[in-house]
Amino acid sequence: MGQVADGASSATVPASDTDAGDSSNPEPHSRGIFGRILGAFGASAPETDIDAAANTDAATVVSPAHPGIGNLRRLRVGDVAIPKVEIVAVPSTITRDELVEVFRKEGYSRLPVFKGTLDTPLGLVHLKDLALEYGFGATGGRFSVRKLLRPLLYVPPSMPIGVLLQKMQVQRIHMALVIDEYGGVDGLVTLEDLIEQVIGEIEDEHDEAESGYWKQEKPGQWVVQARAPLREFETAIGMTLADPEDEQEIDSMGGLVFMQIGRVPSRGEVISAPNGVEYEVIDADPRRIKRLRVRMPGVAAE
Structure with missing residues (x-):
């Protein structure tokens, strides 16, 4: 969970949050x-x-x-x-x-x-x-x-x-x-x-609920949780995404994207793989990828 892009113009710059109360009064014995x-x-x-x-x-x-x-x-x-x-x-x-x-x-x-x-x-x-x-x-x-x-x-x-x-x-x-x-x-x-x-990660009422590891948005495009098993997703879409030499070292979709670029990508970043597949990072924090949008070759971004 957490917050997000600061380049801000007149109104925004993205922050993370919890609904606990704030105050400047100390309460050292609260439980x-x-x-x-x-x-x-x-x-x-x-x-x-x-x-x-x-x-x-x-x-x-x-x-x-x-x-x-x-x-x-x-x-x-x-x-x-x-x-x-x-x-x-x-x-x-x-x-x-x-x-x-x-x-x-x-x-x-x-x-x-x-x-x-x-x-x-x-x-x-x-x-x-x-x-x-x-x-x-x-x-x-x-x-x-x-x-x-x-x-x-x-x-x-x-x-x-x-x-x-x-x-x-x-x-x-x-x-x-x-x-x-x-x-x-x-x-x-x-x-x-x-x-x-x-x-561990806290899901609140603002987090999008998803059944399973992925869902298809339209033909050739899926929203995928980063922890989704790579080989199960490859079976579901009928396409191999990882290079044969890397396949044994990668277990998840997040790991696949990390191996592609060698770092944790920023939220909103789009990674184009050599096979034409695009990975758009929907949600991430400084340490890990959380959700991806996967587009097959030839599928236009909205």
């Missing part, structure tokens, strides 16, 4: 999923160890492939953050109608707000605040997104994600911007992004 995760973490890794780990070299940390409580110590914020170019944010000059449209289009409950560029963040705007102030028949007076601003956390990419999880719990701020050495914005992390490193 729930936060307490359970951090309680289990604390039993095996004292807080002093976490703080000490924050000063270690992030380059020595290898990102594990599977979720688990140990990721809270091993992973750094930079390992899980959404890159700057994929952040959805809004300018402080945005109108109410434009803001409503961004919330409707992107499906997030929180959006960062910036002045001029994303490197000058002001805070975040919550959909709930917008609805309470200006929805349900309320006029709210003259609109200004600044009246709705809530605080953000600002963290370095080298911080262990367990430390950030504790900060989010205590300060009840569930979105953080990753700041580089020059003070510019380098990425974005939400509470949901951190929890997914422990319990």
Whole structure:
């Protein structure tokens, strides 16, 4: 789960989200999923160890492939953050109608707000605040997104994600911007992004439900989950997609695309294979591909 492209023009720049509440008031004794995760973490890794780990070299940390409580110590914020170019944010000059449209289009409950560029963040705007102030028949007076601003956390990419999880719990701020050495914005992390490193991917009501690993959109075009077994999909479409020398090393459709280009592609990127098949990346984060659109040779993109 998570957020997405920052190149923003007047209204958007794509962000990830969870529906937990934000506030600047500390609540150090709150429990729930936060307490359970951090309680289990604390039993095996004292807080002093976490703080000490924050000063270690992030380059020595290898990102594990599977979720688990140990990721809270091993992973750094930079390992899980959404890159700057994929952040959805809004300018402080945005109108109410434009803001409503961004919330409707992107499906997030929180959006960062910036002045001029994303490197000058002001805070975040919550959909709930917008609805309470200006929805349900309320006029709210003259609109200004600044009246709705809530605080953000600002963290370095080298911080262990367990430390950030504790900060989010205590300060009840569930979105953080990753700041580089020059003070510019380098990425974005939400509470949901951190929890997914422990319990696995969280599907919410905005995620598209799919039955099976793939579905056909039209003749010659499919939407395929990245974890779909490669050989099963090849059998379904009646075509071999992987090169014979690579076939034994590739198990999934996501692995096939990764092998094609040697890196994790960005959301929206289109990869053309030598056999004429096109792979459009519908959903991805900095570490993995999630969903693809596969087009057979000769099928035009919409």
